[in-house]
Amino acid sequence: MTRYRNGEFWNFETQTPAADDDNAGVVLGIDGGTTSTVCVCLPAAMPRAGPLPDPLPILSRAVAGCSNHNSVGETEARKTLEEVMVEALSKACSSHAAVQAVCLAVSGVNHPTDQQGILDWLRDIFPSHVKLYVENDSVAALASGTMGKLHGCVLIAGTGTIAYGFTEDGREARAAGAGPVLGDWGSGYGIAAQALTAVIRAHDGRGPPTKLTENILNILGLSSPDELIGWTYADRSWARIAALVPVVVSSAEDGDEVANKILHYSVQELADSVMAVVRRLRLCGEDGKDPFPLVMVGGVLEANKSWDIGKEVIDCISKVCPGAHPIRPKVEPAVGAALLAWNHLIKECKGDHGN
Amino acid sequence: MTRYRNGEFWNFETQTPAADDDNAGVVLGIDGGTTSTVCVCLPAAMPRAGPLPDPLPILSRAVAGCSNHNSVGETEARKTLEEVMVEALSKACSSHAAVQAVCLAVSGVNHPTDQQGILDWLRDIFPSHVKLYVENDSVAALASGTMGKLHGCVLIAGTGTIAYGFTEDGREARAAGAGPVLGDWGSGYGIAAQALTAVIRAHDGRGPPTKLTENILNILGLSSPDELIGWTYADRSWARIAALVPVVVSSAEDGDEVANKILHYSVQELADSVMAVVRRLRLCGEDGKDPFPLVMVGGVLEANKSWDIGKEVIDCISKVCPGAHPIRPKVEPAVGAALLAWNHLIKECKGDHGN
Known part of the structure; x- marks a missing residue:
C-alpha cells in the first residue's frame, strides 16, 4: 500500500x-x-x-x-x-x-x-x-x-436487500443482506428470480399461466421460455436479473395474479426484515409506540406507478409500529x-x- | 476439430x-x-x-x-x-x-x-x-x-433436478431442469439452499430456531451464521452447496421441524415435476391407471436412513397415478x-x- x-x-x-x-x-x-x-x-x-x-x-x-x-x-x-x-x-x-x-x-x-x-x-x-x-x-x-445520527432502521432494497438498525445507545442489529442463495426474496434479484421461475413453471405445466411470460420474453427479445435458461446462466450478474423488476411491477399493475402474488410476498419479506431488527433492538419501545426513523433506500422501494412496493412495506410496518417515521433520504x-x-x-x- | x-x-x-x-x-x-x-x-x-x-x-x-x-x-x-x-x-x-x-x-x-x-x-x-x-x-x-426404450418418465434429483418423459409414439415433455435461479427447489442445491436460508433467518430473528444451525456450522467448521455468507459466496459451485443435503436429512430424522418442512416441500416439488410431465403426455391414460415406467435417478432420491425422499416422492405420485412403476436403474x-x-x-x- x-x-x-x-x-x-x-x-x-x-x-x-x-x-x-x-x-x-x-x-x-x-x-x-x-x-x-x-x-x-x-x-x-x-x-x-x-x-x-x-x-x-x-x-x-x-x-x-x-x-x-x-x-x-x-x-x-x-x-x-x-x-x-x-x-x-x-x-x-x-x-x-x-x-x-x-x-x-x-x-x-x-x-x-x-x-x-x-x-x-x-x-x-x-x-x-x-x-x-x-x-x-x-x-x-x-x-x-x-x-449522520445512528438511530433507527434502514431498509435497502435494490439488487440486494438488507435491514440495519441502531439504538441511540449504540446497539446494532441486521436482518437479511445475505444474498440470493441465502433467501433475500424481497430484493430486486429475488423479485425477478421469482418472476422468471413463474414463467418456467407456467411453461412446463407446474404453475398457472401469467402475463409475465409474454412481458419478460418481449423485453429480453426471446421467443420461448426454454430460451430463458440459456439467458439466465449466460451471465451470472445479479443486477442483470434484478433489472427485470419494472416488468414484474407493470405486469402486476395490469392485474396479473402471479405478478401480484410475487410483489405481495416480497413486501412481506421486506417488512419481516425490518420487524426483525426493530424487535431485537426494541426500537418501538415497550408499548410499541416509540418513534424511530425508518430510512427507505433503493430502486425497489422508489415510487412505482400505481403498485408502490415502498408504500406497501411502510403500511405493513406501521400497523405494528405506528411510531415508524419513514424517511426517503435527500442526500x-x-x-x-x-x-x-x-x-x-x-x-x-x-x-x-x-x- | x-x-x-x-x-x-x-x-x-x-x-x-x-x-x-x-x-x-x-x-x-x-x-x-x-x-x-x-x-x-x-x-x-x-x-x-x-x-x-x-x-x-x-x-x-x-x-x-x-x-x-x-x-x-x-x-x-x-x-x-x-x-x-x-x-x-x-x-x-x-x-x-x-x-x-x-x-x-x-x-x-x-x-x-x-x-x-x-x-x-x-x-x-x-x-x-x-x-x-x-x-x-x-x-x-x-x-x-x-x-433403451423411450417410454415413461425419469426423475433426476442430484445437484440439479429435471423430469423428462416420452410416450411410446415419440412425444416428449420435460419439467424443471432450469437451474437454481429458476426455482428447482427439489434439487440437492435447492434443499441445501433452503436449509442455509433457514439458518440465516433463525439467526437474524426472521425464522424459528432450528437444529440445522448447529449441524451445518459444525460440518463446515464455522463458528457463527454470519460466516455462512462468506462461505456461500466464496465459491459459486452448486455441487458444494448440494453436498449439505445429508445434514438436512439427518436433522429431519432428529425431529427438527424446519428441516422436515424443507424436505416435505422438496418432495412436493419433485412430485409436481413428474406430474406435470405425466399430465402433458397422458402417460397414465384416460382413466389415470395406465402403467408407465418411472425411473428414479440421483443422490437425493437414493434411500436415506429413515427419511427417504425417493420413497416419499413415489408415494405422492402413486396416489394420483397408481400405474406408475418405479425403477431404480441397474446400469x-x-x-x-x-x-x-x-x-x-x-x-x-x-x-x-x-x-
Whole structure:
C-alpha cells in the first residue's frame, strides 16, 4: 500500500498548502458499492450545535468503480478506494494532511474481521490522530436519512436487500443482506428470480399461466421460455436479473395474479426484515409506540406507478409500529458516511474536553 | 476439430484391423455430465428379438472430465467428448471405422439449436452412414432404467433436478431442469439452499430456531451464521452447496421441524415435476391407471436412513397415478445412451428392409 501512500497518488499535496489550522480540516465519507464508489469531502468545521447547514457545504465529490473486495479482490478494491479519496481531496483543494476523520462504508463488510482488515489498511495510510471508521454500506444509507445520527432502521432494497438498525445507545442489529442463495426474496434479484421461475413453471405445466411470460420474453427479445435458461446462466450478474423488476411491477399493475402474488410476498419479506431488527433492538419501545426513523433506500422501494412496493412495506410496518417515521433520504450515502465521520469526530472532541 | 479427427487421437486405428463385417460393428453411448463424462461401447450385433443379454456384453468403458459446454466452453467440451470416445474404442480393440451409431447424452442441451450444433460437429467426425443422436442427459438416464426404450418418465434429483418423459409414439415433455435461479427447489442445491436460508433467518430473528444451525456450522467448521455468507459466496459451485443435503436429512430424522418442512416441500416439488410431465403426455391414460415406467435417478432420491425422499416422492405420485412403476436403474446412464443408439440403429435397419 505504501506504493500509493507516498507515491504518485499523493503527489499533488506538494502543490497545495498544508492544512495548518482547524478551519482547513476536512472529513471524508466513502460509499463503496458493487457498481461504483463515491467519496465526498466535508469541512470539519461545521456548527457543532443546532441544525446542520442546508444545503450542506460539500467541498467535493469523486466517483470510481467497484470497491467490493468480494467482487474485484482486495488489491483492486483498496486501489480504487485510495484513488477516489485522492481525487476528492484534490478537487477540494485540500490534502491528505487536512483529513481529520474518514468513514468508509463498504459493501461486503459482514464480519468484524472484514472490518479490522480494512481499518488496518486505512491506518497505514493516515497518521494516528485521524479518526477512522469502517462500516457496512447500509450504515451510510441509514445516516443519509438521519443526517449522520445512528438511530433507527434502514431498509435497502435494490439488487440486494438488507435491514440495519441502531439504538441511540449504540446497539446494532441486521436482518437479511445475505444474498440470493441465502433467501433475500424481497430484493430486486429475488423479485425477478421469482418472476422468471413463474414463467418456467407456467411453461412446463407446474404453475398457472401469467402475463409475465409474454412481458419478460418481449423485453429480453426471446421467443420461448426454454430460451430463458440459456439467458439466465449466460451471465451470472445479479443486477442483470434484478433489472427485470419494472416488468414484474407493470405486469402486476395490469392485474396479473402471479405478478401480484410475487410483489405481495416480497413486501412481506421486506417488512419481516425490518420487524426483525426493530424487535431485537426494541426500537418501538415497550408499548410499541416509540418513534424511530425508518430510512427507505433503493430502486425497489422508489415510487412505482400505481403498485408502490415502498408504500406497501411502510403500511405493513406501521400497523405494528405506528411510531415508524419513514424517511426517503435527500442526500446520497457517501454524504451519510461523511456526516458519520463528522459526528464521530465531534463526539470524540467533546469526550476529550471532559463531556 | 480435424486436429483430432485425423490427428493423434485417432492414430491407434492404424494399429487395429478395420471393421469389415457386421459382427465387428459397435455402438457408443456417452453420458456427458458436469462432473464427469462416461463413454460405453456395445457390440452392434446383439439379438434383435427377445430380451437383451444379461449381463450386457459391454466391450469397454472410458471416463473423462466435464463436457458441459456451459461450464467449460465449447472447445474444451468437444475435446473431452472426442477423447473419451477414442479411449473407449481403443479399450474395446475397435476403431472409428467400426462405429455404426452414437448417442451422445449431454447436460446443457436444452434447445434444438444446442442439439443441432453438436450434431453438426459429430457429423464432421463420423462418415454419413453412422447414425448420430444427441439428447439431453436425462434421456440417457430414462433409457438406463427402461433398457433403451423411450417410454415413461425419469426423475433426476442430484445437484440439479429435471423430469423428462416420452410416450411410446415419440412425444416428449420435460419439467424443471432450469437451474437454481429458476426455482428447482427439489434439487440437492435447492434443499441445501433452503436449509442455509433457514439458518440465516433463525439467526437474524426472521425464522424459528432450528437444529440445522448447529449441524451445518459444525460440518463446515464455522463458528457463527454470519460466516455462512462468506462461505456461500466464496465459491459459486452448486455441487458444494448440494453436498449439505445429508445434514438436512439427518436433522429431519432428529425431529427438527424446519428441516422436515424443507424436505416435505422438496418432495412436493419433485412430485409436481413428474406430474406435470405425466399430465402433458397422458402417460397414465384416460382413466389415470395406465402403467408407465418411472425411473428414479440421483443422490437425493437414493434411500436415506429413515427419511427417504425417493420413497416419499413415489408415494405422492402413486396416489394420483397408481400405474406408475418405479425403477431404480441397474446400469449407468452411459449404458442407457448406448442402448438408445442400438435401438435407433435396429429400428432404422428394420425400416431399410421394408418394416
